[in-house]
Amino acid sequence: MKRYVNVVVLTNTGNTDQLYTYALDSSRNNLEGIRVELPFGKGNRKQIGIVIEEISEIPNYSVKNIDRILDSTALITPELMTIAKKISKDTLCNYTQALKAVIPGGIQLQPNSKKVIHVQTANYIRRNDGFDITTLSSKAKKQHYVLNYLKNLDWISEKELLADTGVSRSVIQELWNKNAIQKDNKRVFRNVIFPQLKYKKLRLNEEQYNAYQSVVNHKGKGIFLLKGVTGSGKTEVYLQLVENALKNGKSAIILVPEIALTPQTIARFSGRFGERVAVLHSKLTYSERYDQWQKILDKDVDIVVGARSAIFAPLKNLGIIIIDEEHEESYKSDQTPKYDAREIGEIRANYHQIPLVLGSATPRLESCFRVYQKDIILLELNRRALNQNMPDLSIVDMRTELKEKNNSIFSRLLYYEMQKALRQKKQIILFLNKRGHSSFVFCRKCGYSEKCDSCEVSMTYHQHAHRLICHYCGKTKIIPKKCPVCGSSAIRHFGIGTEQVEEYVRKYFKNARVARMDFDTTRQKNSYETIYKKMIDGDIDILIGTQMIAKGLDFKNVTLVGVLSADISLNLPNYKASEKTFQLITQVAGRAGRGEEPGKVIVQTYNPEHYAIAFSKNYDYHSFYQEEIKVRKIFQYPPYTELISVICSGRVREKVGWTIHYLYSTIKDLVKEKEDKIWIIGPNPCQIPKIKDNYRFQILIKTSGEIEFIKSVLRRISTNNEFKMDKKEVKIGITIHPGMIL
Numbered sequence: 046m047k048r049y050v051n052v053v054v055l056t057n058t059g060n061t062d063q064l065y066t067y068a069l070d071s072s073r074n075n076l077e078g079i080r081v082e083l084p085f086g087k088g089n090r091k092q093i094g095i096v097i098e099e100i101s102e103i104p105n106y107s108v109k110n111i112d113r114i115l116d117s118t119a120l121i122t123p124e125l126m127t128i129a130k131k132i133s134k135d136t137l138c139n140y141t142q143a144l145k146a147v148i149p150g151g152i153q154l155q156p157n158s159k160k161v162i163h164v165q166t167a168n169y170i171r172r173n174d175g176f177d178i179t180t181l182s183s184k185a186k187k188q189h190y191v192l193n194y195l196k197n198l199d200w201i202s203e204k205e206l207l208a209d210t211g212v213s214r215s216v217i218q219e220l221w222n223k224n225a226i227q228k229d230n231k232r233v234f235r236n237v238i239f240p241q242l243k244y245k246k247l248r249l250n251e252e253q254y255n256a257y258q259s260v261v262n263h264k265g266k267g268i269f270l271l272k273g274v275t276g277s278g279k280t281e282v283y284l285q286l287v288e289n290a291l292k293n294g295k296s297a298i299i300l301v302p303e304i305a306l307t308p309q310t311i312a313r314f315s316g317r318f319g320e321r322v323a324v325l326h327s328k329l330t331y332s333e334r335y336d337q338w339q340k341i342l343d344k345d346v347d348i349v350v351g352a353r354s355a356i357f358a359p360l361k362n363l364g365i366i367i368i369d370e371e372h373e374e375s376y377k378s379d380q381t382p383k384y385d386a387r388e389i390g391e392i393r394a395n396y397h398q399i400p401l402v403l404g405s406a407t408p409r410l411e412s413c414f415r416v417y418q419k420d421i422i423l424l425e426l427n428r429r430a431l432n433q434n435m436p437d438l439s440i441v442d443m444r445t446e447l448k449e450k451n452n453s454i455f456s457r458l459l460y461y462e463m464q465k466a467l468r469q470k471k472q473i474i475l476f477l478n479k480r481g482h483s484s485f486v487f488c489r490k491c492g493y494s495e496k497c498d499s500c501e502v503s504m505t506y507h508q509h510a511h512r513l514i515c516h517y518c519g520k521t522k523i524i525p526k527k528c529p530v531c532g533s534s535a536i537r538h539f540g541i542g543t544e545q546v547e548e549y550v551r552k553y554f555k556n557a558r559v560a561r562m563d564f565d566t567t568r569q570k571n572s573y574e575t576i577y578k579k580m581i582d583g584d585i586d587i588l589i590g591t592q593m594i595a596k597g598l599d600f601k602n603v604t605l606v607g608v609l610s611a612d613i614s615l616n617l618p619n620y621k622a623s624e625k626t627f628q629l630i631t632q633v634a635g636r637a638g639r640g641e642e643p644g645k646v647i648v649q650t651y652n653p654e655h656y657a658i659a660f661s662k663n664y665d666y667h668s669f670y671q672e673e674i675k676v677r678k679i680f681q682y683p684p685y686t687e688l689i690s691v692i693c694s695g696r697v698r699e700k701v702g703w704t705i706h707y708l709y710s711t712i713k714d715l716v717k718e719k720e721d722k723i724w725i726i727g728p729n730p731c732q733i734p735k736i737k738d739n740y741r742f743q744i745l746i747k748t749s750g751e752i753e754f755i756k757s758v759l760r761r762i763s764t765n766n767e768f769k770m771d772k773k774e775v776k777i778g779i780t781i782h783p784g785m786i787l
């Protein structure tokens with residue numbers, strides 16, 4: 046029977062939203078969501094398409110035929126198709142790009158693609174129930190033993206059987222010859238979870254139980270913010286919520302910021318639920334990822350743990366979605382489509398009418414704001430699960446150190462505590478928040494740093510122009526020779542990296558075993574795990590690292606954590622700098638004293654009075670929130686306004702500059718009618734003005750309540766290219782609600 050379908054064609058250039066109509070012969074029930082191979086364009090080149098819908102009316106023009114159907118079951122569910130559509134609308138990308146994000150890499154999108162998926166198979170064995178055991182000679186002891194072993198088992202791989210019983214392969218062969226066993230060649234799923242110990246169920250304490258009950262008793266959809274201090278046992282609450290979902294015949298998605306950085310969470314999930322867990326993350330090979338996706342589609346698993354993109358896992362009967370460390374930037378995609386997994390989580394929770402649980406010790410300001418607006422339900426865990434005290438946090442004023450002739454990167458207190466910890470054979474974590482390119486000017490004597498007068502954000506030092514620039518309003522300043530507050534000439538720009546810290550540490554602590562964990566040292570697969578394991582085994586005394594060691598690690602023997610300079614994050618040229626600082630100190634401090642011994646945290650800074658630092662001393666999120674929300678209101682930052690960033694980049698500086706100016710005036714023109722609610726800032730060079738030989742300029746748009754209108758304007762300019770901009774040499778990148786603006 047001839048049928049007609051609309052497909053999205055997954056071409057490489059794919060700059061189109063268009064659906065194409067094709068014809069095919071098929072008696073299958075459902076065609077939606079399957080991949081097809083089809084002739085495309087003038088040359089009829091073979092391309093892959095995804096069937097979006099079947100249409101009933103016969104087209105009155107000639108339609109090409111689909112060559113063949115590539116999938117036996119739909120790769121993508123109707124729910125996910127709707128989500129792709131929404132992503133394309135919300136993030137201003139085209140439908141093809143959105144679909145590509147929703148379907149995992151590793152599924153062949155292009156015909157003749159080199160990415161061949163290797164399917165592994167192995168021999169599986171089962172006892173043949175029809176076999177009459179009395180016909181087997183009683184002398185064949187080993188054969189009897191194997192048959193007996195197989196009695197209560199289902200299919201078992203030959204390899205496992207040999208290992209379990211210790212017999213040789215010839216014994217199995219004998220049984221096979223006698224028709225006493227059945228064999229089958231079955232698909233083996235590569236195990237991507239490193240072997241795990243069982244993680245036993247814990248009895249919830251009162252706080253945990255109350256949080257658990259609130260979610261379980263809630264009917265229908267609902268967003269929960271599980272705000273629990275570090276070590277309060279949020280994971281156990283997640284685990285039992287998931288268990289409850291499974292008991293009701295449902296499935297679960299658990300998002301973690303970056304799998305490689307959170308091995309403990311995966312370990313706990315697979316340690317509790319074993320084979321029912323699939324893991325999705327970016328460091329999997331294509332084949333591994335394909336395996337995991339198939340397992341989910343085949344309903345072989347009902348729990349998916351993964352990083353950002355796991356939010357698209359094609360589970361059909363979702364019962365709960367959990368997003369751990371909800372404040373992490375990594376939930377927002379930095380590539381097109383720039384979706385936010387937390388928003389997708391809300392959409393899916395809404396679709397399935399199920400709870401969405403956001404967990405953190407330091408929630409996003411926006412999430413907290415929504416608690417006050419009664420849009421999110423707050424659940425609190427205020428005590429550590431094992432009743433340990435929160436680590437003792439000291440703030441060291443580095444200005445005093447300088448005054449007393451200590452020029453080193455270690456304050457006297459930190460140095461002393463490090464020596465003490467080493468003597469006691471304890472482990473130390475030193476933390477340096479390094480955002481490679483950020484550079485600010487500050488006074489070492491009094492802690493003064495150059496901020497923009499109108500925006501309350503730090504100004505960025507631009508080497509190229511030898512000036513300070515505000516990235517929120519574009520004002521510039523020359524670099525002062527003397528500190529305007531105290532007159533000292535010790536005013537300079539700040540820049541020390543983890544590598545240098547490592548050198549210092551090795552110099553001052555000659556006998557210590559030192560390791561460094563940052564982006565450079567962990568680029569390779571498993572390198573993180575290696576350092577992690579060394580840390581667990583006690584083969585490292587001092588671990589130096591960046592943001593990545595701030596996350597959910599649980600090392601029992603770490604008693605001292607040092608934050609070398611809280612100022613780096615405090616002076617990020619970003620309206621979120623204070624929030625980031627508070628989060629970092631709290632998260633890093635959470636790494637200390639997770640065992641029996643109490644922990645100690647030392648935070649070094651030139652700005653001890655700043656509220657983000659002062660309130661972190663007592664882990665006082667509430668007071669911090671009250672201060673910060675005021676600042677946001679005064680300077681009209683989110684959650685009181687919404688931001689959009691538009692970045693132009695390209696190899697020829699003049700062309701990029703010209704394009705961004707053209708964009709600026711075009712946007713300005715188009716939004717004229719709503720001028721009083723829309724502010725257009727820029728164009729400015731980006732904070733990172735050049736990446737990989739591409740010059741970068743940006744415009745920042747701030748609005749109160751007109752975001753949809755701005756999107757429609759940007760869609761006309763960018764996606765539809767109504768103004769015929771040359772997009773070959775200058776790329777335009779639009780980010781709605783940018784996380785960090787770089």
Ligand code: ADP
Pocket residue numbers: 247248249250253273274275276277278279280281430431597599
């Ligand atoms: P969080 O994720 O909130 O920082 P964790 O989930 O890592 O905290 O829990 C901290 C420690 O407390 C872990 O070692 C965990 O096994 C333990 N724990 C959690 N809940 C309980 C409980 N109810 N009883 C005993 N130990 C618990």
Ligand code: ZN
Pocket residue numbers: 488489490491492493528529530531532533
């Ligand atoms: Zn000064």
Ligand code: ZN
Pocket residue numbers: 497498499500501515516517518519520
């Ligand atoms: Zn400014």
